[in-house]
Amino acid sequence: MKDLLYKVNIRELMGNPLVEISTVEFDSRKVAESTLFVAQSGTQVDGHDFIDKAIELGAVAIVCEKKPAQIQDHVTYVVVENSSIALGIIASNLYGNPTEKLKLIGITGTNGKTTTATLTYNLLESLGFATILVSTIRILIHGKEYPSSHTTPDILTLNKIFSEAVEAGCEYAVMEVSSHGIHQNRIAGLHFQVGVFSNISHDHLDYHKTFAEYIKAKKKFFDELPKSSHSLTNIDDKNGIVMLQNTDSTRHSYALKTDADFKARILENQFDGMLMLLDGKEFWTPLIGQFNAYNLLAVYSIARILGFDQEEILTSLSKLKTVDGRFQSIITENGIVAIVDYAHTPDALENVLNTIQNIRTRNEKLITVVGCGGDRDKTKRPEMAKIASNESDLAIFTSDNPRSEDPEAILAEMEVGVEPQNFRKTLKITDRKEAIKTALKMADRGDIILVAGKGHETYQEIKGVKHHFDDMETIVELSKQLNK
Template identity: 55%
Template structure:
């Protein structure tokens, strides 16, 4: 048990009813999890308001309640704490509850529309290869040293984050690389953490179902940099015009990276092949298995972070040459018929465009590019016609299909994608609702040396429809479809 007033250290309180000098067991923001002597934080969510469940939490044994509005009936023996923002309070309390573990290691946050998973994961891999105990908080998985935990969100809830960081601290982890999503920042899940540095990769059309405007989306990302201390570093991609915006109000030391602009860290692509590319980085040549301009940016960010954290430059380059692609990020498979299938998480217009630019740059001229792509249900609808336009414009054949329909009709989502197809490209588009059948069709249409891109889901191994998740793995499906061909 822990002393309530210690957990509340640093929390802005506007009213207190009851005793803070009491022992409590745990903190919960889900009333269903509350047990005897716990603290309940009444967070206002996108679906429901925790204030509706204060009495339920008290009935379940809560000893203290943190809320933005005090209930009309205050029960004797229960401590009520009024705060301006329950999300912020929860973040600070979670950090205190676990002993502020982010202070015990070097925590680097990576934010941006695309590249977060690759940069965070490859930094973890690089430091592990270098002999350090490292941590990872990513979309794909959570790593505490060599121990793996499944990931449920890009940025876990604040209690889970601090729990993982406490485990890392106990295991002697020296540095942790954390994806920081715009949702996570907006919901204050990154507050209360002590960052040694933050990275901005890029910003493009995404999550406008949540943030409503691009400016709001951008400014949410910026809050991560606004909150950095003087001791931290802020590393931004200045080939993206939003890079300098991120650094406008930061107290951290500022660093930049770019392929096209003058920057502190620069790289140049010297040669491209399907099995890798040659980069000139910091006046040294680096052969990497990761291809595409987007990966050149990712590698440049990785190099810069490792340098800023103190690794020796030639050692960084040596370790980078050994890095493999991240699951679902430009993973490719070549069939016995010499058909190349690429699976990529590209689920935004910018990411899809970047992958197709990379593929088209590697073509020798005679191969067809066949793109299988869908858009997620219950998410930003405005990007659907844009995705449809890009796929049909930049491919020889585009097959529109389901992604994760969630509660929406797959046919409706596909129709919205079709609205972005220009007249001259309509003959290049097929619409097949079943993702499995769409992948099979792409494989049947492909001939030797053709390239199939299956975009949107990447590392995900499920499809979600009306709250039900069924097993589905793009890489597995495309391999099976290609291997069953009789050409």
Template identity: 55%
Template sequence: MKLLQDILYQVSIKEVVGSTNIEVESIVFDSRKATKSSLFIAIKGALSNGHEFIDQAIANDAVAVICEELPESKSPDITYVLVSDSHEALGIMASNFYDNPSEKLKLIGITGTNGKTTTSTMLYDLLRLLGNKVGLISTVENKIDNEIVPATHTTPDAVSFNQLLVQMVESGCTYCFMEVSSHALHQHRVTGAKFSGAVYTNLSHDHLDYHKTFDAYIAAKKMLFDMLPKEAFALVNLDDRQGETMLQNCKAGIQRTYALKSMADFKVKVIENQFGGLHVNIDGLDLYAKMVGRFNAYNLLSAYATGVLLGFEKLDVLTALSSINPVAGRFQYVISPDKVTAIIDYAHTPDALKNVLKTVEDIRTKNEEVITVVGCGGNRDATKRPEMARIACKFSDRVIFTSDNPRNEDPEAIIEDMIKGVEPQDFRKTNTIVNRKEAIKMACSIARSGDIILIAGKGHEKYQEIKGERLPFDDLAIVNDTFKLLNH
């Protein structure tokens, strides 16, 4: 229970109708969840407008309404607060309502197109190995120390986010590492939170269905760095062309860079890259890690740099990193009895797919074939589809185009968009199998001893989204089952 006037602290208010000296028991932005003494925030979303449900929230006993447009007919018993941006107001109010939990631990945000999940999960594992209680908010799962909380979005809504932080604080967590998506930043889901640090991985072609332009996508990512306080640190990948952009007008008192190619504060050199793992040199010290690929060298370096910036000893950080296992669905591989290697990876952007296939290219002997199974998601940025197909063909000996999560689109139409990116000389190496399970089985059946199969796009996901339904689907399980059948 909190007074509305306290919840409104630091919210940009245009007008108030009624009293703010009233008690609020809960904050909701879904009118159906309003109960006695709820504060209802009317949000304008892509699919619905919360302003149309103000009366329903009041009927469910909400006592106050936050809105961008005051209703023509107002109830005399209800307080109405007019704001310019309901999303932003919700972020600030959720933080105030839950007593600003982000100030009671060190909250570190990781943003970028690729590497967010691996870096945040690696940091969670790292800090726990160093003897701390830690929280994790990621695409794969949320964790409150060793308790798993299922994830529904890369970044939760503002209310769920603050509830998670409260649980972490109550469980004794002193750190929280979280993926911060561009959608979440643009929708102010983390507005009002105090970040102790931010890490930028990279930026490539993604989410333009939502942001419309690449400049808007960059601006959304930069919001995380713009909100850092003076006592925070900012860590950016200097090899990425937008790395320095993130630091422009950033108020963080500690600003550091990391890189593989450029002159940076933290440097890494790849010495050996094999399926068994990476041998790298960081700050003049050798590290043998269980990760594979040059892209993971960046993830290891960003985790190392973050650990050092948080005050831990360099050697302790490197020792802990050497024992961390790869993240599920990120270059996760299995080897069949007849020595066919299948790699499951979440790569669903052109840059991520290229990174994974170039890693395979670096490791392979050239005496084997690389067979790639790839699709693109429906109701998402369609402009990346032909580029994904072009990259798959360039770095593979055989390519099978299939479904990813078609959602509400025709999967065959998605594949047709992809095929537009295939060069004429590459058509001979392509096949189309719309059914993803059959595509994976086909790849496994045509592979010979020593061949490498890449199954890209879904990684850790245990479902396939078709026509509004999430049907059980697991790339890794299908590979394992198919390998067993082929070796009977």
């Protein structure tokens, strides 16, 4: 056990530090013989309440913040200041500190994390470096896919997959870093080479309660980066500079609108791609819109910080395709431009709609199909409806993973945000497939349909049950039916 406790800040140790450990668990239900059980003070349950159960199941050592009232002679107790941080260090030690053997890039922000992380992974792979990607969509180890369920997996899982990446010969690692993961110390013990901040806007206030707390959670990531790391921030976002206030890392900035270490601007923007000027060099990309210009600039900046050649980066960047469900567009058989995007926050929806407005000719209709997820931040619902109805010729409000909530109640909360002059150009269709079908029926050749909110997701979660549902698949299937 003393090997696992290396670098852990211990307040008190009772028992034998040389006890043999077979596994580490923070979930008492998974405890078996010779387990080290880490009792965490969680947001829902307190792991300290399950110490006795863990010992019954075979735990021989306990890491905790509060010394139990009853101490058992055959068990080793380690009292620490913060069990979550201790778990991160222990998990890293358990798997041989894999992130010390990888160049780890962590990307945080409200919007653009998945796209930036995936594009960075694709760039590094295209440059010939075996890389691991940990994102909301998937976990990839040098092309091999693993299932992914959270933005930031638990720290034991993370270290396990990073150790597998090291064994597979990976040199680089790219991961999304969520505000929940930062706040809950689910990245403790990881060694980041580069930390990236994309932007921050209204989201996750169901968890963080206030915007100030949300900013504080993001900032914690940069505050904890060591001197050996690099931090990269978007200074066009007013909170970008805030992220760097207390960091010991080497600071870098990127921007489209203000002076920064890495600069870019859009020269041409069309539905089939855009021409950008990036650090004085022109290049064409099939990605579209200002938000993607930020994503590409972030990827370019990361690569430059890592020491790659500018020409080499731009050549590879120009070949990268869009990420599934992120401004993914097709032209249907009858000439309608259909766009699927993951935009599920007011800021993201506004960005996507602004991108469309900047490209369109105004001779066509713009129809937006949008919903808001259940059991999530309710305050953004009227905002998203307001943006959709302001920026579209027709806005259709529909279901988007209602989860345990009543879909009709969610739509009613959205409708509150619609301004009176826009009432006539909104529809409410609870069934998402029916909403998409209606949009396709109402569109003519050359019109634009945006289906927002679910993006890459291939399911609808209703009353705890996940039903298969893919926005792009549904568009293709319905457009074929309607074109017969």
